[in-house]
Amino acid sequence: MGHDLKALAELYKNALLNDVLPFWEKHSLDWQQGGYFTCLDREGKVYDTDKFIWLQNRQVWTFSMLCNQLEKRENWMKIASNGAKFLAQHGRDDDGNWYFALTREGQPLVQPYNIFSDCFAAMAFSQYALASNEEWAKNVATQAYNNVLRRKDNPKGKYNKTYPNTRLMKSLAVPMILANLTLEMEWLLSSETLENVLDLTVREVISDFLDQERGLMYENVAPDGSHIDSFEGRVINPGHGIEAMWFIMDIARRKNDSKTINKAVDVVLNILNYAWDSEYGGLYYFMDAEGHPPQQLEWDQKLWWVHLESLVALAMGYRLTGRKECWEWYEKMHDYAWSYFADAEYGEWFGYLNRRGEVLLNLKGGKWKGCFHVPRALYLCWQQFEALSSQKQ
């Protein structure tokens, strides 16, 4: 393929600024009631007005992050603020826990049944506080972060359906998101908390969830990191494992810890080899580590975020290590992702393809896809190629 690094940086920058952000700027704003519409069809038309807290917070994060990293555009601040104010007013219950879903008007629909809403709130309000310099936003961020720390050992609280003690199991999602979140909130945390949490979470991810022998990330393991022979214990979520690995690279980079960076790259490459669909291309969504039928019926589908996180991991891995395998895999993934997911006709990216790469759900946003993975990955890939092309000059 022979990609030119400078052209790649341009491609990502252009897609972010002239395609993806305008799509959300144009179609997703609820100026009337506050917050965002995330259920957008292929052309951007709103087909459902419920407000899902993950996606509301993630859109606040995206526009605030761009204000902090690129430029403080008035329009971006206005968009971030439209979500942040709506969320600060309606997003939490009396104990300060973040709901899962609200009506368009902000009435609660679904209770705070896990801590991920709080994670995304912490990320969103940390970026928004930095961009807006508003003290109240800082407080919202800190409170959400403390919720996560407080609830992390029992993230579902009273909604946890697991019978106590029969089969103890912990999930990758918790340390993984805590690691990324803590790095995001660096400016708000004491350096002691920062280093402690990063150390602990990275160690937990690498020592407990990574199967060193197989080079695969497991979604759920026993508290001591051993495997559990059950549906949950056997499940591999390749996109999640790859995303976790670029979080690790990002953290290791701060200390020039090239050993950890190389290990993370090894795992990315190994997961890609394992999860690549040699018949139709793309990465499977779920697999069973023992080759049994997975319980997820959507296991063979190709999802936008899985492929975007892979592009980020490979571009970052290549930038940090220069390893040839990263580049080779990057080119393969680039060809697949840009041909199948990017919608040349109406803009933005498709979210859900079937195994053959045909569009399965004709939407740009829904209950789980919002203004987050696409712009974040485009931004990060742009930055990696920008850095690479200046290195090579």
Place this chain on the structure above:
Amino acid sequence: MGHDLKALAELYKNALLNDVLPFWEKHSLDWQQGGYFTCLDREGKVYDTDKFIWLQNRQVWTFSMLCNQLEKRENWMKIASNGAKFLAQHGRDDDGNWYFALTREGQPLVQPYNIFSDCFAAMAFSQYALASNEEWAKNVATQAYNNVLRRKDNPKGKYNKTYPNTRLMKSLAVPMILANLTLEMEWLLSSETLENVLDLTVREVISDFLDQERGLMYENVAPDGSHIDSFEGRVINPGHGIEAMWFIMDIARRKNDSKTINKAVDVVLNILNYAWDSEYGGLYYFMDAEGHPPQQLEWDQKLWWVHLESLVALAMGYRLTGRKECWEWYEKMHDYAWSYFADAEYGEWFGYLNRRGEVLLNLKGGKWKGCFHVPRALYLCWQQFEALSSQKQ
């Protein structure tokens, strides 16, 4: 196609007695610990030993029902008893609510987070009590039935994640299963309870969940039966609606209520027209009533039970009304189901096909597919064609 009714009765009888039951008799029995293995691969090899209460109870039901309806084979009683005793010992918490899952040994894994485990326990133990004439089994059945009545207005109890009162919604599954269950338990209930519950549930299904104008069954509606414009409120589950309609036919038949029977047949035919995949054949798993992208990623897959319930509804509808459209649709559904789902090589039926009818999960049993829908439908279709062929003689 020109099916001969007698040959059809033979086909179903033979598939039930010489293919499907032997598959479960041979591969699913855990004689050591009690109960059944339901996670069986294509050939019948056990790939997971967890015991899911729905499926454990359903297998007790199947073998007990056959003892009651066909003949009291010693082997069938032994199989039913192996499950019933395991379940009576391990299946319930201290309050008598049925867990969702156990380990192979019977240790609880997943709490009683909804009432369907109790529904299937009531069905199972009612049939088992009738077959075994055991007083303790009768008590287990009655207790489970009372759990369902007690919990039916808040079926998820403390695990309910919906915020109270913002958007009141009720689900078809509850009255539908209660109707079928009550009919099953006729012999154990007072005639007053029987008639009351049947009247109420049938009326609720027909007046609230059936959209008279569109002729479609909705999965979730407001308490007054009106539609709710949300993902849950728009979802159509064609297989579920069709199954509900044969439950209604079965109940209406007791009173020779041909008006209700014909209405149920109309709805079946209408759902089939709506949900048939004109490109690849078969019925979709989920649809959005307004044509928006459904939230279920597996929406376009072809599931065994959807097609088997359709065969039952059409055979029953044809038997009870003689309507030509039932026969025409029966033939179409027969061709699809028998060509794509029945596994000529290793026996039993595949459970999960992709939209094109290719095998998606290479299993005969799992967390949701056990010894239930296939044998029940084969038995019921056999009975319908048996009755039809004697009528016609």
